[in-house]
Amino acid sequence: MAYEFRSSINKTCCKAAVYPKDHWGSFHPHQCNLKIWKDGWCKIHHPDIEHERHQKREEESKKWLENSPSMKLIRAKERIDKLVGAMLTLADGCEAAEADCKEEVIRSFLGRCADALRNAAKEGGEE
Numbered sequence: 001m002a003y004e005f006r007s008s009i010n011k012t013c014c015k016a017a018v019y020p021k022d023h024w025g026s027f028h029p030h031q032c033n034l035k036i037w038k039d040g041w042c043k044i045h046h047p048d049i050e051h052e053r054h055q056k057r058e059e060e061s062k063k064w065l066e067n068s069p070s071m072k073l074i075r076a077k078e079r080i081d082k083l084v085g086a087m088l089t090l091a092d093g094c095e096a097a098e099a100d101c102k103e104e105v106i107r108s109f110l111g112r113c114a115d116a117l118r119n120a121a122k123e124g125g126e127e
């Protein structure tokens, strides 16, 4: 957010206070010397434009973060946790099964594990 330049303002220029990058002036604000675009601000310092720029930058950094290796790792870990959780639930059911239907239960357990693995592999391959 640009600050308004307060002292001896030139009404034909943008009212933003800017800090020149040169060595000595860096702590002394100057008035922006660009011409007024709207509401006394130039196209760079108008609050609407600054807000828009800020949003855009935030979106870009969000996108960047989502595609970053650490986020991919986090998502992969989430998938693995889900998978392990599902398998443990199945394994519990398998253990609790009656002796005479155990083989059937184990077979279906293995089938569902294979499905879960296939699905996980598919999800992981989307990126």
Ligand SMILES: [Zn+2]
Pocket: 014, 015, 016, 032, 033, 034, 041, 042, 043, 044, 045
């Ligand atoms: Zn300006």
